[in-house]
Amino acid sequence: MVFTSQAELPIKETDQRYIFLAGSMAPNQSVNWRTQVVKSLPNSYQFLDPTNEHHDTLNALQMKKHVEWELDAMAMADIVLLNFLPNALSPISLVELGLYASFKKLYVVCPxxxxxxxxxxxxxxxxxTPTFKTLQEAIDTLT
Structure with missing residues (x-):
């Protein structure tokens, strides 16, 4: 199951493992990397996806709620999968890297x-922190 920032976070069940899908946005990408992860690991994890297509138009209150959802979701997650795309600047992803670099739950894809x-x-x-050059390497490790 995929939980997004447009809904409340689920109550964490002890028999479930959660992955927060952090990383670069790729609006023009033919295959969304987050969808690829979810399809590759369908029965192993619950997914916390911070993607909000209207991110750039959120007002201050909406943005605060979105950021707090992301922070709570990362704290709740068993794994934070952080994917840097080659042609993205990813300033928020770099912040997330700094926040979780010393945590043992971070996995980083960085070509x-x-x-x-x-x-x-x-x-x-x-x-x-485990690092991978490709998303597929990270998926194979999490399988």
């Missing part, structure tokens, strides 16, 4: 083509 890949990889090495 060499990402403009800050050397920074991301160095930070992850410091905190022994």
């Amino acid at each position: 060499k083509a990402f403009y800050k890949s050397s920074y991301v990889v160095t930070l992850c090495e410091r905190y022994h």
